[in-house]
Amino acid sequence: MKVVSGFLTYFLLLGLVLTGCTKIEPIEPPTPQLPPPRTVLAYIAADNSLNSFAYENIQSMLNGAQGNNLNNGNLLVYLDSQTETPKLFQITTLEDGTIGKKIIRTYEERNSASVDVMRSVLDDVFKSGNYKSDSYGLILWSHGTGSLPSNVSGYLRSFGQDKTNFMEVNDLKEALTGYPLDFIIFDACYMASIEVCYALRNTTDYILASPTEVLGSGLPYEHILKYFFTKEPIADALQKIGHAFYTYYEEQQGGASLPKSASTALVKTAGLDQLAAISREILAGKKEAIDALSTGTIQIYEHLGFSNHSLFDLGDFVKQLATADQYNRFISSLDNVVIYKQTTDIAYYNTRETVMVDKERYSGLSVYIPQPQLAPLNDWYMNLEWCKTVFK
DSSP states (O other), rough: HHHHHHHHHHHHHHHHHHHHHHOOOOOOOOOOOOSSEEEEEEEEEEETHHEEEEEEEHHHHHTTTTTTTTTOOOEEEEEEEEESOOOOEEEOOOSSSSSEEEEEEESSSTTTTTTHHHHHHIIIIIIIIITSOEEEEEESOOOBBOOOOOSSSTTOOSSETTTTEEEEEHHHHHTTTOOOOEEEEESSOOBBHHOOOHHHHTTTEEEEEEOOOTTOOOOOOHHHHHHHSSSSOOOHHHHHHHHHHHHHHHHHOOOSSSOOOOEEEEGGGGGHHHHHHHHHHTTTHHHHHHHTTOOSOOEEEEEESOEEEEEHHHHHHTTOOOOHHHHHHHHHHHHHEEEEEEEEEEOOOOTSEEEEOOOTOOOOEEEOOOOTTHHHHHHHHSSHHHHHHHHH
């Protein structure tokens, strides 16, 4: 029994030694496939006089996407131009390693200034599940006149033009409702109006836009595209985009080819209800006082003709009717909404007239002022949320 026990002990010890010398490699868990940091869609409605500028801006995007500027994000472009059928494509790294366009979908000829068409494109990008991300942004590119309707003057078209079709602000709100948009950037004229921002306050967290005309050359994407896909806070990235836009035009030599004309404002939509509340305190029931205003003394941003104006600076307008205490509370609320603003000294009109912009009076947002001589516009204005909330 001692012999048997000795052998058993030997083999047990040998097993322990062999086991101790065997290195067991731990099983590494698979690396989780994280979604890209951001998906951005540029919705370009260019079946109009801006057709050539659309292609220039797309080339600028391609230039701006070089290197690692996409940061693994998704940049998609919907283009409806005068010269080809609408397409959805992605600007990305192609198989040969170059930055180019990957066609996702080609559509039949359609009206890209309609609610249904815009929603169909937004569905293809934001609800298809093909471009899941941590964050989502939208660039709206076309003609624009803020909240002004398309049927009052030949050049007014609110946002978006497709041939003779136009999209007005209530239509735009309907088109954008229900999508996970962290920000909207308007590459279009006059869209930083309080009426537009208030209508869209529940569709996005931030709006970057201009209360004046945006020149046809638009945003300088080659210089700003890298900011779209950084991992810094969205507000910081948007401020850099707005500042780069302003700086690009401020540093131009001026003249007819590329004037020194650019205004921008970054709006945080969370504060708009509070701004509406203090604005109502100041403006509700003041029709007679508003009708009696000398609008020629208020900062203007746009004209309806050679004598009548329609878009004025919001802060400068409110100041005419507020008490000192009301105005201080209004400015405090406005500062919580417009968290960045900048403008050149000159703003160009649609007909290449100019207006001087007083930087001390520049609030970043425009407003329509009802005027007795503009009865059709006044009637239309009654249908906007801002008017219903603030003036009635």
